Amino acid sequence: MAHRFTHRNLPQQLLKARDALMANFRPILSHYDLTEQQWRILRALDEHGQLEPREICALCQILSSSMAGILARMEEIGYVQRQRVAADHRRVLVSLALKGDALIDEMAPLIELQYQYLEQAIGKRLLESLSDALQGFVDAQSRPVRRVELPPATLT
Template sequence: MPKRFTHRNLPQQLLNARDALMAHFRPILQHFNLTEQQWRILRALDEQVQLEPRELCTLCQIHSSSMAGILARMEETGLLQRSAVEADQRRVLIGLSAAGDALIDQMAPLIEAQYHYLEQVCGSAALEALSAALGSFLRAQAGPVQRVLLPPRE
């Protein structure tokens, strides 16, 4: 039987790469009783300081229906704090609490050390090239990409 596809299965490769990469960081997250989603939120807030929930959804790739519960639990555990936007009291900003900031202080050296170990195996140039290639790919998606014309359904 001839091969029907000439292109790689990039979605599957990306899923496999993500799983392989996260395997190096899951033990750290588990040690601090964090889920991957919670870590993505903490990391985003560490980099952006304060964000609206919809911005967190986009940055962290978490559906809004799930985000509401995750944020509520993280606020209950004292990792996050909410504040109203001064110009529009209906809008809310989410930021790290003192406890969330302290948790990141504890975790950052471990995360950085794990990245260093990955660089020892993969090479820092390879990881930089991967990051650059992914960034280029994502930026290219901002423009229009032609879609195939789908045949009528039978």
């Protein structure tokens, strides 16, 4: 059978790479009873301070339809706090609560140590190159990419 594609399946490669990378961190998240989404939110708030839910969605790649429920559960646990913006009550700012900040303090050394172990196993240069390449790809998406013209839909 002839191959129909000449390009590698980049989305599939990225999914496999993500899964391989997260396999190194899931035991830490599991130990602290955190989901990957909760961790992404905690990390984003630690790095950026107060954020609006829409900003968290964009930074953490979480659908807005899921965000309200995730934030509500995280607020119940005491990891985050939400407050309305005084000038515009439609807007909400989310920040780390004391318990969330303490959790980050406890987890950060473990996360950093796991990155060190990754660097030892696969090489610091490879890890940095991968990070730079991914950031370069994300940054390049600001340039328009021409889209294929789709044929009319056919019923099968």
